C-alpha cells in the first residue's frame with residue numbers, strides 16, 4: 001500500500017487514478033520491493049504506455065500527444081538531489097524503481113538514464129538495487145535489452161500464456177504482439193529473468209476476463225517451464241482500476257497458484 005505521509009507527491013485524478021506529478025517520487029513502501037524510491041520517465045501529467053491494461057492504477061492511456069518526457073539531465077539532477085537528501089537524513093532505501101506514469105523503456109534515453117542511476121546509486125547508496133518494472137514490449141530493441149540487463153532487477157510483465165486473455169487484460173497497442181513473441185524474447189534474459197503477473201477476474205465490455213482458470217494456470221505453468229525465470233512475482237489488484245468490474249483474487253488463492261508454479265522448481269513471490 002502507498003503511505004502518503006512520507007514525501008509522496010501525486011495527483012489523484014478525477015477518476016481517482018494514481019499518476020505521479022514528479023520525476024522522482026517517494027520513497028514509499030512497495031508490496032513487492034520494500035522501501036522504494038520511484039523514478040517516472042513519462043510525462044508528469046499524462047499516462048503513456050504500449051499496453052492499456054484494464055487494471056492499470058494510472059488509468060487508461062492519454063490520447064493527446066503534447067506531453068513531453070523529462071530530459072536525461074533533468075532526471076539525473078532530480079535523482080541526485082533526492083538521493084543526496086536521503087543520504088543526509090540517513091534514510092535507507094531498498095530499491096530505486098523505474099515505473100511511473102506508463103512504460104519507462106519508452107524513454108528515448110532510457111539506456112543512458114540507467115547508466116546515470118547506477119552512477120548515483122554507487123555514490124550514495126551502493127547497497128540499493130536498481131529495478132525496472134516493464135511491460136516487456138520493448139525488449140527486442142538492443143538498447144532497451146542492454147539497459148535492462150544492467151539493472152539489478154528487470155521485472156517483466158507476463159499476464160497470460162493465452163493470446164486472447166493477454167489481449168483482453170493488457171490491450172497491447174500493436175495488434176501483432178503475441179505470447180509467442182514474448183516467450184521468444186523473454187528467453188534472452190536467461191537466468192536474470194524475473195516475471196511479474198497480475199491475476200484477476202471480472203468482466204469488461206460484456207466479456208468475462210479470468211486468468212485464474214485451470215486452462216490458464218496450466219498454460220501459464222507450461223510457459224514458465226520454458227522460460228525458467230529466476231523468480232515469478234504474482235500479485236492481485238491493490239488500488240483503483242479504470243475498469244470497475246474487476247475482482248481482487250484473495251491472497252489464499254494466489255498462494256495456491258504459487259504452490260502449483262513452485263512444483264516446477266520456480267521461486268514464487270506472492271503479493272496479495
Ligand code: SF4
Nearest residue numbers: 049051053056102135
Ligand atoms: S503495462 Fe503497466 S503502465 Fe502500462 S498499462 Fe499496463 S499496468 Fe499500466
